[in-house]
Amino acid sequence: MTDPSERMYDALIVGGGNAAMCAAISARRGGASVLVLEAAPKFYRGGNTRHTRNMRCAHDSATETLTGPYTEAEFWTDLHQVTGGQTDEELAKHMIAESKEMLGWIVEQGVRFQPSLGGTLSLGRTNSFFLGGGRAMLNALYRTAESLGVEVLYDAEVVGADIRDGMFLAASVKRGSKIKRIRAKTLVAAAGGFEANIDWLKQYWGDPADNFLIRGTPYNRGTVLRILLDAGAHPIGDPTQCHAVAIDARAPKFDGGIITRLDCVVFGIVVNKHAQRFDDEGADFWPKRYAVWGRLVAAQPDQIAYIVFDKSASTLFMPSLFPAIEGQTIAELAAKLGLDTAALEQTVARFNAAVRPGTFDSTVLDDCRTEGLVPPKSHWARALATPPFYAYPVRPGITFTYLGTKVDKTARILMQDGKPSANMFAAGEIMAGNVLGKGYAAGIGMTIGSVFGRIAGREAAKRASN
Amino acid sequence: MQATETTSPALIEADRLMVVCNSCRYCEGICAVFPAMEMRRSFTAADLRYFANLCHGCGACYDDCQFSPPHEFNVNVPKVMAQVRAESYAHYAWPRAAAKIFEHNGLAVALTAALGVAAFVAGFVAWTDPSVLFGTHTGPGAFYRLMPHNAMVLLFGAAFSYALLALAMGLRNFWRDGKGAEAAAYAAAGHDAATLRYLDGGGAGCQDGDGAESDNRRLFHHLTLYGFLLCLASTTTATLYHYVLGREAPYPWYDVPVVLGTLGGLGLLVGPIGLMREKAKRDPATKATGLVGMETAFVAMLFLTSLSGLALLVLRETPAMGLLLAFHLGVVFALFLTLPYGKFVHGLYRYLALVRYAQERKSGP
Numbered sequence: 001m002t003d004p005s006e007r008m009y010d011a012l013i014v015g016g017g018n019a020a021m022c023a024a025i026s027a028r029r030g031g032a033s034v035l036v037l038e039a040a041p042k043f044y045r046g047g048n049t050r051h052t053r054n055m056r057c058a059h060d061s062a063t064e065t066l067t068g069p070y071t072e073a074e075f076w077t078d079l080h081q082v083t084g085g086q087t088d089e090e091l092a093k094h095m096i097a098e099s100k101e102m103l104g105w106i107v108e109q110g111v112r113f114q115p116s117l118g119g120t121l122s123l124g125r126t127n128s129f130f131l132g133g134g135r136a137m138l139n140a141l142y143r144t145a146e147s148l149g150v151e152v153l154y155d156a157e158v159v160g161a162d163i164r165d166g167m168f169l170a171a172s173v174k175r176g177s178k179i180k181r182i183r184a185k186t187l188v189a190a191a192g193g194f195e196a197n198i199d200w201l202k203q204y205w206g207d208p209a210d211n212f213l214i215r216g217t218p219y220n221r222g223t224v225l226r227i228l229l230d231a232g233a234h235p236i237g238d239p240t241q242c243h244a245v246a247i248d249a250r251a252p253k254f255d256g257g258i259i260t261r262l263d264c265v266v267f268g269i270v271v272n273k274h275a276q277r278f279d280d281e282g283a284d285f286w287p288k289r290y291a292v293w294g295r296l297v298a299a300q301p302d303q304i305a306y307i308v309f310d311k312s313a314s315t316l317f318m319p320s321l322f323p324a325i326e327g328q329t330i331a332e333l334a335a336k337l338g339l340d341t342a343a344l345e346q347t348v349a350r351f352n353a354a355v356r357p358g359t360f361d362s363t364v365l366d367d368c369r370t371e372g373l374v375p376p377k378s379h380w381a382r383a384l385a386t387p388p389f390y391a392y393p394v395r396p397g398i399t400f401t402y403l404g405t406k407v408d409k410t411a412r413i414l415m416q417d418g419k420p421s422a423n424m425f426a427a428g429e430i431m432a433g434n435v436l437g438k439g440y441a442a443g444i445g446m447t448i449g450s451v452f453g454r455i456a457g458r459e460a461a462k463r464a465s466n
Numbered sequence: 467m468q469a470t471e472t473t474s475p476a477l478i479e480a481d482r483l484m485v486v487c488n489s490c491r492y493c494e495g496i497c498a499v500f501p502a503m504e505m506r507r508s509f510t511a512a513d514l515r516y517f518a519n520l521c522h523g524c525g526a527c528y529d530d531c532q533f534s535p536p537h538e539f540n541v542n543v544p545k546v547m548a549q550v551r552a553e554s555y556a557h558y559a560w561p562r563a564a565a566k567i568f569e570h571n572g573l574a575v576a577l578t579a580a581l582g583v584a585a586f587v588a589g590f591v592a593w594t595d596p597s598v599l600f601g602t603h604t605g606p607g608a609f610y611r612l613m614p615h616n617a618m619v620l621l622f623g624a625a626f627s628y629a630l631l632a633l634a635m636g637l638r639n640f641w642r643d644g645k646g647a648e649a650a651a652y653a654a655a656g657h658d659a660a661t662l663r664y665l666d667g668g669g670a671g672c673q674d675g676d677g678a679e680s681d682n683r684r685l686f687h688h689l690t691l692y693g694f695l696l697c698l699a700s701t702t703t704a705t706l707y708h709y710v711l712g713r714e715a716p717y718p719w720y721d722v723p724v725v726l727g728t729l730g731g732l733g734l735l736v737g738p739i740g741l742m743r744e745k746a747k748r749d750p751a752t753k754a755t756g757l758v759g760m761e762t763a764f765v766a767m768l769f770l771t772s773l774s775g776l777a778l779l780v781l782r783e784t785p786a787m788g789l790l791l792a793f794h795l796g797v798v799f800a801l802f803l804t805l806p807y808g809k810f811v812h813g814l815y816r817y818l819a820l821v822r823y824a825q826e827r828k829s830g831p
Binding site: 043119130257 | 526
């Protein structure tokens, strides 16, 4: 590779995840010279894509790995529902239409699919699972990109950019202790959100953000997003919105990934540090409530909560990384958790007394519920009566943030005056807020990334050749 | 893990990894190890040995894993499974005292081979006289001018019988850790073993470092395995010729035992070299340390058996025949004796692990 600072690239891709690599490949296939700048070292390349496992694409019929059709209309209904209407309908429908082609396109880039994983069978019709997971998908994309002649620099953090009147000229790239200027005819920003930037999160969440765990890469610090917004890009998305789930409080601060998730909320009760319940654990199936509990726990004192259940529920959910904390009595469990013994005993006793007899069935919204309890437990409510008793401590685990740059259907960044940038494009989490104003449904992050990544790369190549 | 069992650092680490993998499951489409793991929420030492023998060490799960080193979760399934697998060979070995041979298998094989060859050379000389060893012998029964057929049968029969007994006892020990299986499971496992179904990294071949994939390891393993089986078929046919048809070796080049032996021999030349080459190319991070002797000795012996056998075929009508025959027989003798205490057992345990897997898929663990 010649010194990147002495060249003029057709397309400079900032980021190294799914969106970035789809952009790089599609720009290269469009005839552009392409440089990818990945801020992370090689092992950690790929941002949150490392931890993903599937993408949601519309398709008209079952395939080898999908159990049935998932029409554009149905996809739109799902998206509309999870976002509560907070989505750019035109852009979202465009993405959904384009997603149909992605299943074939992504396979052409070397990515392989498998039937849905054990424990996620509910997604077998709608979502395509990467064989080996997100890192396997990334490996395939990088192999393909590099074989096409895409250049990749690792440990290359963009710390500044020369942007004039919405026109990108060059990026300042930090490698080790040196900062170099790299020029390109077009920019594709695919550098993720700012969830790993605790100081930025604190602007919206205050001190509780110190107790957040970041589920994915520590490299998504939002530097590029900040640069673009400061250069006049039109912001989109609620800055306080983020995809937050309740994960094991013992998880590492960063990059704990999938294995720290706990899907047992529906089978027990959840109490805060005062041993008090604060929401309906059985409101709906776990996947549909997945992104709700992070926010609920974030609102509790010290951002900590405990899922408490008994032996009868101990094998009803996916195993997780850390063992459950165990006690032969509620009092023993409370002591181990550092909770007020009398308070937890009282909470459990009140819950148990409110449980009405029913027929337990974890596969449907069953009739096991409480009566006269605030908050209620609407389904799967069974008395915590069979020792040993167990608990998992949970904290909010942030997956990604929703604040981003506004884009049009060609993935071009829109400036604050409403005009499209001359040569800047965005794909992936950095513009996810356009279609995902709030909420989340499994696999949509990957759809946004690959669809807009592919478009951004194609459009960047076109723009560069003009 | 059951507290009463003797555990090793490798087993403890394998237990930790399976807890991590069982809460992730992204790799379940890659091979049988992960679906077998998913049938459990905790793992006994016997379970871990079973998983280890299901693992072909293709490395795909390492390349695909978001938690592999340098991640703090330090997940390296191929390496740890290789360690547990090697320990399992010793754990199930018969007789118990022979388990230690695995530790220094390379040296043991080399010594046995050297002694075997020396014994056959000395035996030929003692049986006849030095001039016979260096003489030219042709026509049926030429080999037996160096050593009577009955003596050969006695020697090899004894060595082979011992190997079979030791292997069978080892298999029994392994099988006792599982449950019985139905015929269908044996058949399904036979198919998986014969095609090396799980040595394909989930479809695209083995990973050899840096995420590049190839199917070469499977190809070379096939050449080795089927080469070995062809040689076994050659020997069996020759035995039938001798006792049923009364026809004495050596046989002409176009006759069945020679054709089978030659084809098998070629497989055993190319296969082992290829396997060693593929091994050298693999990501060092996924290889277990301290197993080089055991992993190379068996493959080297197969190669030497084949090389000496083919040389014998080419040069059998020259004065070199005597020494070549002694060398060939010495190596084969050593191969037989060391079979139960080296890499050969991986095929048998892996097959039984596949049987167990096929059964568990049907009726649960």
